[in-house]
Amino acid sequence: MNTPIPEFYPGSLVSARGREWIVLPESDQDTLRLRPLGGGEKDESLIYLPLERQPVRPATFPWPRVGQARNHAASQLLLDALQLKLRNGAGPFRSFGNIAVEPRAYQLVPMLMALKQATVRLLIADDVGVGKTIEAALIAREMLDRGEVQRMTVLCPPHLCEQWQRELAERFHIHAMVVRTATAARLEKDLPPGTSVFDAHPFTVVSLDYIKSERRREAFQRFCPEFVIVDEAHTCTQGGQGRQQRYQLLKGLAENEERHLVLLTATPHSGDESAFYNLLGLLRSEFPALKDLPPGARTDLRDELSRHFVQRRRPDIAEWQDTSMFPDRKTTEVTYRLTGAWGQLFNDVLVYARELVERAEGKALREQRMNWWAALALLRCISSSPAAAVNALRTRLNGAVGAEDGRELTLEDIDQQGEERVLDGLDDALSTDDIEPAAQTEDTARLRELIAAAERLAGPGNDPKLEKLQAHLQSLLKEGFLPVVFCRYIATAHYLADFLRTKFKDVTIKAVTGEFTPGEREAAVEELGDSDKRILVATDCLSEGINLQSLFTAVVHYDLSWNPTRHEQRDGRVDRFGQKAREVRSTMLYGEDNPVDGAVLQVILRKAESIRKELGVLVPMPDDEGKLTQALLNAVLLRKGNALNAQSQLELFGAPAKEIETAWQSAREKAARNRSIFAQRRLKPEDVLPEWRKSAAVLGGEDDVARFVTRAVAKLGVSLEDYRGHHKLNLDQLPLAVRERLAADSFIGTLRVSFYQPPAPGSLFIHRTHPIVAALADTLLERALEEAAxxxxxxxxxxxxxxxxxxxxxxxxxxxxxxxxxxxxxxxTATRLMLCEETVAVTVAGSGSPEVLAPDAARLLLGTEAVRNMPPPIRDRHLQQALDQLPAWTAQLEAMAKERAQALLQDHRRVREAAEAKGSYQVTASLPVDVVGVYVLIPAVGV
Structure with a gap:
């Protein structure tokens, strides 16, 4: 006769293989997933019940014994160890125990908005640097930990794939595979026939450019995970071919009413009304109808949109009264003049460029465009540096350049190459190509003279732009700022870095360009963290994808970008959430008599900045696929005479400048109207802070981690060494078992550690979920629970x-x-069981009844220092009296556990109210409660 196999629920205690365990979720009739009483995630085991030699039996948690008495000072350490071990915390949010970041309260607003929807459809349009990545990943982690989704994907531009993969892994413990052209074949290689990468790998980061093609799009829509994050969502609206493909991809995904969709963009409405309403239509098919409503009309549909759309400027964050969130950005301008040999060369190049254009008049359109791009390349490069100008003049532009099969480039190919290397791209596809464009269309004595003149100008004494940079950097360093210098081309970056190394001997200087792979760029930047004084020279390959706020506090725009969005992105690498400095600097360097800089500065950049200051949001350049910028620069190129008057730019640059001014005005009015129409009833601090504080109280925060690690390593014989505002921790001095466990996670030797975000440069941030915290907490708790102790x-x-x-x-x-x-x-018909745990301190005063202590009060009592020694016999007597009382308190403790279970149920229902329409929650306390520690405090009368 077969003995029935018992069923153990998550949270139950069982005895198996000579020790006690806690049953975890994902257990079933035949298989138990178990965690030792004092262990952590690393110690989890799977037991297949039919093969166990001894039956698994129910167990109870052992009460403390008098023999386990220690110095009272060690009691608070046990409280911290228990709390910081929690992964399945019992607060209103399931995810907080599984993240390695302490979110600010304002960053919970999108998550609370999402949890009020049965199917999450959200457009997060917060300002640059506010933390959209954290906000979106929080929603994903919460939905995963609630068991409502099992798979997720991030769709993003290809250059952001590694950043997303890293953020998900390091901050949210979500280990995603990158899917794009370079990795897809490898991922698919060993899959069984008919299996999708998205089934085999539940968490993915997918390149939009890879997945948007019709063939891949259809397959992806069949296997797409149920939770999707779309970064840079404004690039997925109807428009050119690439945008149209991306839009069709998202439209197909959105048609599944069960799919959760979170869209991210800092520029949701950039003046293109149709694009904006197409974006809203991905949230709900009815929302595009808002386009035809009068601005002042209030409708249920607009009210409904406010539950799906969140947009905060930095001033909106001020109401959260957290002064540490964002620095004060101070902007300045530094100018130079085109004097002497430099001015002569610039004029010679400008005249030569103009001749290139005039010479091609009347010839075939293809030759006209080639010469026009060559002329524009010369203007761009000579405005950047002599080194960039030399490279442009030496590189021949011809019809075969860039053609892999040797064929002649088409007119479309030529324009595309020119737009990527000369212009800065459009807002939905800013160029990161930092190779100098080709500008040589002939090989003449005159051309060789220009090259020789440019080579002679390189270096100090001849280059007024370079001299101005040196003086400005000297001033920034003297004031304690750590600068990033952004330039347009690789040659310029190396030119600057080589020169600055000769002038700043005690400063570490690195140039990071598109010659580096993404991994090499990141490593080069991190290496700078080892130096107290550092300067980074970078091309725009770093203006997206790598955040620089932990290492740098100033941005210098050595080359003006011809697209204002790029300027904001550069500044946003430093001026963003997590910047420790209270002030950051942003400097524009330009030639006051350089006609190219003058046109870009007056007609494009200053107008963009004035609108940003007025409306508080970035409004992208209203450029008709680059046509307005090209017309403006054509006017610069063909205008005779180079004298500039800053007050009359519109007259100087004629119709193109006036057309851009009109476009800017229209974009400003549309952005202002949209902010008025779509101003939402945002969740206020009083709606969010109570939930945030509940979760923080259950799990512990940065202060708790700092206190615990400091005391835990001291208990194990190691002390933290103060070092430049953070600490050094020598892991080699820890007990062997702890060292081996940390070595398995690649932590060895002496580490520099920080307990607060953002961490000190070059240090490791130790959050509550860090392996060091887990190893220390598990070790101390295991030792505390050992029967033989x-x-x-x-x-x-x-x-x-x-x-x-x-x-x-x-x-x-x-x-x-x-x-x-x-x-x-x-x-x-499906029920998912999950485990929730919490650490609670209960106090009994005199002969009173047990009462739950607030976390701060518990730490205060347990952290109280003894005022005089208590002899062991007296200590043991007091302890035994307390232990003898435990049976009498058991019923009250179990009643407390049931009350906490009901409070937890109400928390979950409150923050996930919309899910009630699709199912139900139930919370049951596992009894009896675990009494982990007993401490008796006696009044020190007369002391």
Whole structure:
């Protein structure tokens, strides 16, 4: 006769293989996923019940014993270890125990908005640097930990794939595979026939450019995960061929009403009304109808949109009263003049460029465009540096350049290459191509003279732009700023870095360009963190994808970008969430008599900045696929005479400048109208802060981590060494078992560690989920729970203790409890069981009843120092009296556990109210409660 196999629910305690375990979710009738009583994630095991030699039996948590008494000072350490070990916390948010970032309260607003929707459809349009990546990943992590989704993907431009992969892994413990042209074949190689990459890998980061083609799009729509994040969503609206393909991809995904969709963009409405409403239509098919409503009309549809659309400028964040979030950005301008040999060369190049254009008049359109791009390339490069000008003049432009098969480039190919290397691209596809464009259309004595003149000008004494940079950097360094210098071309970056190294001997200087792979760029930037004084020279390959706020505090625009969005992106690498400095600097360097700089500055950049200051949001350049910028620069190229008058730019540059002014005005009016129409009833601090504080209280924050690690390593015989505002931790001095566990995660030797975000440059941020915290907490708790432990074990923490203290008037017993709850989520016929845990301190004063202590009060009591020694016999007597009382308190403790379970149920229903329409929650306390520690505090009368 077969013995029926018992069913153990998540949170149950069982005895198996000679030790006690906690049953985890994902267990079933035949298989148990288990965690040792004192262990962590690293110690989890799977047991296949039919093959077990000894049956798995129910178990109970052992109460503390008098023999486990220690110095009372070790009691708080056990409280911290228990709290910081929690991964399945019992606060209103399931995800907080599984993230390695402490989100600001304002960053919870999108998540709370999302949790109020049965199917999440959200457009997050927060300002640059506010933290959209964190906000979106928080929603994904929460939905995963609630069991509502099992798979997720991020769709983003190809250059952002590694950044997303890194952010998800390091901050949210979501290990995603990158899917794009270079990786897809490898990922598909070993899959069984008919299996999709998206089934085999539940978490992915997918290049929009890879997946948008019709063939791949159709396959992706069949296998797409149920939760999708789309970064740079404004690039996925109807328009050119690439945009149209991306839009069709998202439109197909959105048609599945069960799919969760989170769209991210800093520029949701850039003046293109149709594009904006197409974006809204991905949230709900009815929203494009808002386009035809009068501006003042209030409708239910607009009210409904406010629940799906969140947009905060930095001033909007001020109401959260967190002064540490964003620095004050101070902008300045530094100018130079085209004097002497430099001015002569510039004029000679400008005349030569103009002749190239005039010479091609009347010839074939293809030759006209080639000469026009060559002329524009010369203007761009000579405005950048002599080194860039030399490279442009030496590189021949012909019809075969860039053609892999040797064929002649088409007119479209020529324009595309010119737009990428000369212009800065459009807002939906800013160029990161930093190779100098070809400008040589002939090989003449005159051309060779220009090259020789440019080579002679390179370096100090001849290059007024370079001299101005040196003086400005000297000033920034003297004031304590750490600058990033952005330029347009590779040659310029190396030219600057080589020169600056000769002038700043005590400063570490690196040039990072598109010659580096993304991984090499990141490594080069991180290496600069080892130096107190540093300057980074970079092309726009770093203006997206790598955040620089932990290492740098100033941005110098050595080359003006011809697209204002690029300027904001450069500044946004430094001026963003996580910047420690209270002030950052942004400097534009330009030639006051350089006609190219004058046109770009007056007609494009200053107008963009004035609109940004007025409206508080970035409004992209209203450029008709680059046509307005090209017309403006054509006017610069063909205008005779170079004298500039800053007050009359519109007259100087004629119709193109006036056309751009009109376009800017229209874009400003549309952006202002949209901000008025779509101003939403945002969640206010009073709606969010209580939920945030509840979760922080359950799990512990940065202060708790700092206190615990400092005391835990000291308990194990190691002290933290203060070092430049952070600490050094020598792992080699820790016990062997801890060293081996950390070595498995590649942590060895001496580490520089920080406990607060953003971490000190070159240091490792130690968050509550970090392997170091987990290893220390698991080790101390395992030792505390060992049955064989006795008072001679100096490394153990206290499960029991008694002390004479001065802050109680009655004999007070503090019970340290671990509560386990089973959370069941039912959707249709499927029920998912989850485990919730929390650490609670309960106090009994005199002969009173047990009462739950607030976390701060518990730490205050357990952290109280004894005012005089208590002899062991007296200590043991007090402890035994408390332990004898435990059976009488059990019923009250279980009642407390049930009350906490119901409070947890209300928390989950409140923050996920929309999900009630699709299913139900139930929370059950696992009884009896775990009494982990017992501590007796005796009034120190007369002391």
């Amino acid at each position: 006795d008072a001679s074990d100096a490394d153990a923490v206290a499960r029991a203790g008694a002390a004479f203290v001065g802050n109680v008037s009655l004999r007070t017993t503090v019970l340290l409890l671990r509560l386990r709850h089973q959370l069941s989520v039912t959707r249709g």
